[in-house]
Amino acid sequence: MHDKKKSNHHDSVLFNESINGLNIKSNGIYIDATIGRCGHTRGILERLGKSGRVIGLDQDIDAIEYAKMNFTDPRLSLIHSNFSKLNVQLEKLKLIGKVDGILMDLGISSPQIDNAERGFSFNKDGALDMRMDQSKKLTAAIWLKESSESEIANTLYQYGEEKRSRIIASTIKEYQKNKDIKSTLELTELIKTVVKPGKNKHPATRSFQAIRIAINDELKMLSEALNQTLDALAKNGRLAVITFHSIEDRIVKQFVHKHSRPKQLPKGLPIISDESNQCTLKDLGKVKPTNEEIKINRRSRSAILRVVEKC
Secondary structure: OOOOOOOHOOOOOOHHHHHHOOOOOOEEEEEEEOOOHHHHHHHHHHHHOOOOOOEEEOHHHHHHHHHHHHOOOOEEEEOOOOOOHHHHHHOOOOOOOOEEEEEEEEOOOOHHHHHHHOOOOOOOEEOOOOOOOOOOOOOOOHHHHOOOHHHHHHHHHHHHHHHHHHHHHHHHHOOOOOOOOEEEHHHHHHOOOOOOOOEEEEEEEEHHHHHHHHOOOHHHHHHHHHHHHHEEEEEEEEEEEEEEHHHHHHHHHHHHHHHHOOOOOOOOOOOOOOOHHOOOEEEEEOOOOOHHHHHHOOHHHOOOOEOOOEE
């Protein structure tokens, strides 16, 4: 595989750690639930034998088109779908309970950020879009226009952990009395009037993250996708999830905790050793990027990889 344009370059975060975490079998069936620019997909394919199989999902049409242009491997199947529809797709393929490994890289890819037209970047001027799935109608511009001041404030606080959420929301609504906010830099400049730069953080970082999460319903989709992996995976199949902020990681951590510990029985009842009381997942721990990786790819600095195995 080669990149046709520099803007298509994307360093897969925790590449070796996540591929090793899947414990790939040569004839296994694997799912890259967020193919992006196919870095992890390529890594899985390189370890598979001729009878192995990879199913690549992505809600981003650009990612699917990129994969179609750059891969001709018969072992790879591509599906335009949000990973919250994981088991719908697997049912069509008759693969429920037969998957040996699932990888979820929750980070926004470098090509998505670097393409100003997608509206994810607060450093590049473009339409205020932020849709992961371009077939959806709700853009960031529409959301800001239709949401109330309190809705915006609550979203910035809950999804971005932005302490200045109320003053930002107030500033946005005051500005909108005269005109709509239609571009990324327009929103960025508004935020910069009320938020001071952090040591290593742009004033608009938290707000852009929060708005993106809100319009793409990312946290709900993540929870739904995680729950579906329980049925999708075969016995001893593995799930590897890479998160990039504390809100996502908390959801993954709680999911792992819930399913990797024996069910609690009411006090006073004898502990019965049967399968209904056993854990569903084995927690194989978490990994963070090395200092060397962070130096090469600064966007990896907040990443956390968690790996579990189905019991």
